[in-house]
């Protein structure tokens with residue numbers, strides 16, 4: 001019985017959080033399915049793990065040719081599900097993510113699938129060891145369903161790659177899904193799985209959440225080991241997850257953070273002992289918006305009126321009046337240092353750190369497969385030469401060739417980051433704030449073919465290592481291309497190690513402003529299928545906009 005305790009505790013808690021009720025007849029409907037709904041159905045023997053996983057695969061088969069968010073499926077997903085069914089039969093159903101399908105951004109190493117970073121030159125990159133986060137997900141019972149597209153090497157926010165092509169936004173097929181973790185965002189928005197993982201160097205766990213009406217977390221730097229994940233920046237990278245509700249997000253955070261201290265990522269040594277082994281699900285219980293002090297960052301808005309910016313400003317104004325009506329105090333933060341473009345221009349340090357870290361990753365003994373570049377130089381200079389050469393990416397890689405962490409400007413930038421971190425602490429202290437709030441993006445997510453994902457506000461948390469929970473805030477007005485409108489998300493930024501508070505705020509916001517809806521184009525059920533084996537998914541790399549050439553540097 002003890003082995004069931006964890007699942008049952010969560011099941012009971014859910015009732016009090018007013019979650020969707022379980023359909024009692026007919027095939028199991030995986031649309032918007034939650035961890036608790038899957039577990040309740042399995043416990044009640046209304047379905048099997050193989051049926052659950054098959055139903056998600058059927059949705060991927062049906063809708064992925066349009067969304068192009070998934071680049072590969074795990075050939076072992078169904079046999080893994082059968083193992084779970086065996087455990088249910090023997091009364092050993094245990095683990096917070098038991099039989100929960102998880103899609104991994106394709107920069108996470110997972111045994112049995114290649115880790116491509118969306119780059120054709122890395123198509124054969126075959127890890128021999130799971131990333132520690134993947135290991136704990138599997139240990140908690142998760143079924144790794146497959147890999148999702150990303151902006152190539154996680155370097156921008158459009159989610160287009162030489163290997164995976166262009167992923168599109170499920171709410172408006174003419175727009176990007178944000179990025180760089182846009183494949184995971186689009187896939188979770190369309191109920192291709194229950195949880196998706198991502199990485200975030202500047203915006204990448206938040207932009208796809210904002211554009212996909214999802215919840216996501218960017219943890220405090222050091223909370224979760226980044227080992228076994230293709231790196232960009234020691235200072236700015238974190239790993240995290242997407243879900244369709246705060247409950248599933250909290251479970252994913254608990255499991256991923258259970259890696260604890262990892263000698264392969266020395267930032268995890270910063271983790272205070274008292275927050276180790278936190279059950280983040282419990283953070284959702286109790287609490288209130290009443291009396292919270294939330295700083296609204298005025299510099300993170302574009303107050304000019306236009307069809308792309310006005311919806312964001314209006315949605316945030318509505319959010320502020322709802323929060324105020326619920327008893328929160330919203331404080332207008334007008335310091336001019338909070339200017340995302342200026343902070344990025346002065347302090348972003350990816351270009352200094354990328355080459356050295358990627359060299360270390362590519363030379364790792366935990367990788368196999370041929371042909372495969374074993375250094376940054378081989379990847380970009382003399383591999384097959386098949387990667388994206390979007391002008392911005394081209395300039396970045398060229399600069400990364402010449403730059404290193406011994407540049408004097410790197411030290412100047414690191415001192416500037418210390419100053420910014422200090423200034424942020426001072427803002428929290430002066431105004432006695434619990435959190436900062438602002439839109440992830442000053443404008444709606446950009447259309448396919450745009451040169452960059454302009455207007456995003458991720459840089460403050462990424463440089464200061466601050467935690468964020470992103471929540472759906474609303475939709476712009478419906479149009480022919482966006483039948484429900486385009487989703488807009490809000491970031492909730494906390495002081496380091498305050499994930500528990502941020503999740504609690506997110507849960508209350510999700511109930512105050514319950515805006516999450518499934519995308520209209522994929523809102524129908526898909527006929528249940530019985531798969532003999534996991535089908536092979538081929539990404540549509542032919543759909544890359546002409547503005548994004550693939551070629552040689």
Ligand SMILES: *[C@@H]1O[C@H](CO)[C@@H](O)[C@H](O)[C@H]1NC(C)=O
Nearest residue numbers: 001003086087090091092093
């Ligand atoms: C299942 O549970 C039984 C009884 O608790 C135990 O003896 C058995 O080893 C478990 N099997 C697995 C595969 O964990």
Ligand SMILES: *[C@@H]1O[C@H](CO)[C@@H](O)[C@H](O)[C@H]1NC(C)=O
Nearest residue numbers: 234264265266267357360405
């Ligand atoms: C932590 O690791 C990074 C990169 O792996 C390294 O550059 C840095 O010197 C290490 N820091 C400490 C304090 O050991």
Ligand SMILES: *[C@@H]1O[C@H](CO)[C@@H](O)[C@H](O)[C@H]1NC(C)=O
Nearest residue numbers: 296298303317320332333334
């Ligand atoms: C915050 O203050 C600035 C400067 O006074 C003002 O322009 C802006 O409209 C205020 N923002 C909000 C959301 O109240």
Ligand SMILES: *[C@@H]1O[C@H](CO)[C@@H](O)[C@H](O)[C@H]1NC(C)=O
Nearest residue numbers: 114123124125126368369370
């Ligand atoms: C994965 O990499 C191996 C080599 O390590 C290669 O043989 C295989 O074709 C690759 N798989 C895909 C789907 O590209």
Ligand SMILES: *[C@@H]1O[C@H](CO)[C@@H](O)[C@H](O)[C@H]1NC(C)=O
Nearest residue numbers: 372373374377378381382383
């Ligand atoms: C790439 O170039 C370097 C030096 O120019 C050479 O040593 C290496 O063998 C080359 N690698 C490949 C895969 O061609």
Ligand SMILES: *[C@@H]1O[C@H](CO)[C@@H](O)[C@H](O)[C@H]1NC(C)=O
Nearest residue numbers: 351352399402403404407409
């Ligand atoms: C780092 O230093 C090199 C050599 O002086 C220079 O070419 C490069 O532009 C510098 N990088 C940056 C980002 O300033």
Ligand SMILES: *[C@@H]1O[C@H](CO)[C@@H](O)[C@H](O)[C@H]1NC(C)=O
Nearest residue numbers: 412413414415416417418419
């Ligand atoms: C950091 O702050 C100190 C003290 O205010 C200032 O002298 C210094 O110029 C700042 N450095 C950077 C890089 O912003």
Ligand SMILES: *[C@@H]1O[C@H](CO)[C@@H](O)[C@H](O)[C@H]1NC(C)=O
Nearest residue numbers: 483484518519520521523524
């Ligand atoms: C699916 O979307 C269409 C178009 O917005 C809407 O008419 C329909 O009611 C939606 N169906 C469900 C099940 O939400």
